[in-house]
Structure formats: structure tokens, C-alpha cells
Amino acid sequence: MTGSQQDGAVRIAIIGGGVAGLTAAYELAGAGNAQVHIFENGPELGGLAAGFRGRESWAWPLEKFYHHLFTNDYDIMRLTETIDAGDLLEIHRPSTVMHHRGANYPLDSPTHMLRFPHLSMAHKLRMGMVLAYLKYHPRPPWRAFDRLLADEWLARWMGETAYGKLWQPMLEGKFGPHFQDVNLAWFWARVYKRTPRLGYYRGGFQAFVDRLGAGARARGGTSGAHAPGRAGRPRARGALRSRRMRRCGR
Numbered sequence: 001m002t003g004s005q006q007d008g009a010v011r012i013a014i015i016g017g018g019v020a021g022l023t024a025a026y027e028l029a030g031a032g033n034a035q036v037h038i039f040e041n042g043p044e045l046g047g048l049a050a051g052f053r054g055r056e057s058w059a060w061p062l063e064k065f066y067h068h069l070f071t072n073d074y075d076i077m078r079l080t081e082t083i084d085a086g087d088l089l090e091i092h093r094p095s096t097v098m099h100h101r102g103a104n105y106p107l108d109s110p111t112h113m114l115r116f117p118h119l120s121m122a123h124k125l126r127m128g129m130v131l132a133y134l135k136y137h138p139r140p141p142w143r144a145f146d147r148l149l150a151d152e153w154l155a156r157w158m159g160e161t162a163y164g165k166l167w168q169p170m171l172e173g174k175f176g177p178h179f180q181d182v183n184l185a186w187f188w189a190r191v192y193k194r195t196p197r198l199g200y201y202r203g204g205f206q207a208f209v210d211r212l213g214a215g216a217r218a219r220g221g222t223s224g225a226h227a228p229g230r231a232g233r234p235r236a237r238g239a240l241r242s243r244r245m246r247r248c249g250r
């Protein structure tokens, strides 16, 4: 984000129209005496949270990536209410299952874990203690977790058997050949933040993005895509190299 002052109003350029850029635009446009413009390189706003329509007849855009909110994601829940998108938000308790040896096993609660038939009680208790440590540690040492590898740490503390049967397949499914490079902080965050109930927007996250963009525009900001302008590509030490881009303005 960069800003300059002219005629009393602070002119602010926000590079990137993902959720972070749109939220910054919404907040800054509401702060008063500021002209806020979002410069977005892509064909639409929303960044990773955007959706797409394969056909005009689709009632909803399909998300490029699957998204949900945890019920303890308080900041985005508050923002959702502030931008009058509360009517879009639905909370559900989806069934989360692990596919193992041709059958599906729900594993989203301690009871379900204890019922899992392919681990001994000793393995399950050891795994439960490790998960409890990650979830309920009052002051989680996540900075230290950032320097540890999930694959090594989990195999060591959960044991090869529980890790190999339940967690390694999940890491491999998500990260493919890079699963051994994932740090423990990533895994910890999945366990620590996870809530059984999850939030979804009717119309997908694209609907939320649209309301956020509309909210920023209503406050006097400009946002959108498809208009020509200039932007920069990040270089070493934060310098920007200028190049043609799409300027957001509507």
C-alpha cells in the first residue's frame, strides 16, 4: 500500500484486490478524507478467495479453492456483519471423515477417534495426548513450531503407526511430494483453530468479496478490475518495477 497527499485528501493506492486489499480499502475509505484505489493485476477481485462461473446459467460461482470459516474466526465474522453480509453467512456442522481401507470414519471428535478400529487403544491415547497438547496449550510455542517439520515431529511424538495411518496420508493428499517440507506451525494451526461447526457464505466467498467491494465503493473507495493502469512487480528489497496492469476503477 502506498499513499500521497493532494488537495487535503490522502490518496492511497492498494496493490492487490484480494480479501486483505479489499478490507484495507473498506477500512481506509471509511476513515475519512482519503481517496482509495485498488490496483488489481488479475481479471477480477477476490484473489485466492474468488470464484468463477463455468456457465452463465450457474446460480452461484464455484470457488477456485474450497473455503470455510471456523466459528472462532471472530474478525471476519465481525467484518461480515459490518458490511451487511450477515444474511449470507451460514453455519453448518459438516461430516468430516477419513477414508481408510475402503471405509469412511468420522474423526472430528475425541469420541470418534476412540472408536477408530484400526489403531490400538495405546496408539489412540498417545495420539490424543499429542493433539490435546497442540489444541489446548495455553501459550502455544508456535514460533518454535515454525522451525520444526510436521512429518518428523508427528511421527516422533504420535508414533509411526498413528501418524502413518491417519495424518501422513492427509499431508500427502494436500501437499503431494512436498509433504515432508511442511512446518509444524501449519499443522498446529489446523488443530488449534479447528471448530466442528464451519461457516459458509451463500454464493460462496465470491459473494462475500462482492459485498466487501461494494462496501468499499459505498464509502467512496474505488475498486474493481478491468481498467488499464500501471502497477509494480515486487523486486528485491521491496522496490517496485513498473509495468502495464489493470487499474481498478468503477
Ligand SMILES: Cc1cc2nc3c(=O)[nH]c(=O)nc-3n(C[C@H](O)[C@H](O)[C@H](O)COP(=O)(O)OP(=O)(O)OC[C@H]3O[C@@H](n4cnc5c(N)ncnc54)[C@H](O)[C@@H]3O)c2cc1C
Residues within 6 Å of the ligand: 015, 016, 017, 018, 019, 020, 021, 039, 040, 041, 042, 044, 045, 046, 047, 048, 049, 065, 066, 067, 068, 069, 231, 232, 233, 234, 245
Ligand atoms: C487451497 C486453499 C484453501 C484455503 N482455504 C481457506 C479457508 O478454508 N478459510 C480461510 O480463511 N482461508 C483459506 N485459504 C486462505 C485464503 O484464501 C487466503 O488467506 C486469502 O484469500 C488471502 O487473501 P490476500 O488478499 O492476502 O491474498 P490474495 O488472495 O493472494 O490476493 C492478492 C491479490 O493481489 C493481486 N496481485 C498480486 N501481485 C500484484 C501486483 N504486483 N499488482 C497488482 N495486483 C497484484 C493478485 O492478483 C490477488 O488478486 C485457503 C487458501 C488456499 C490456497
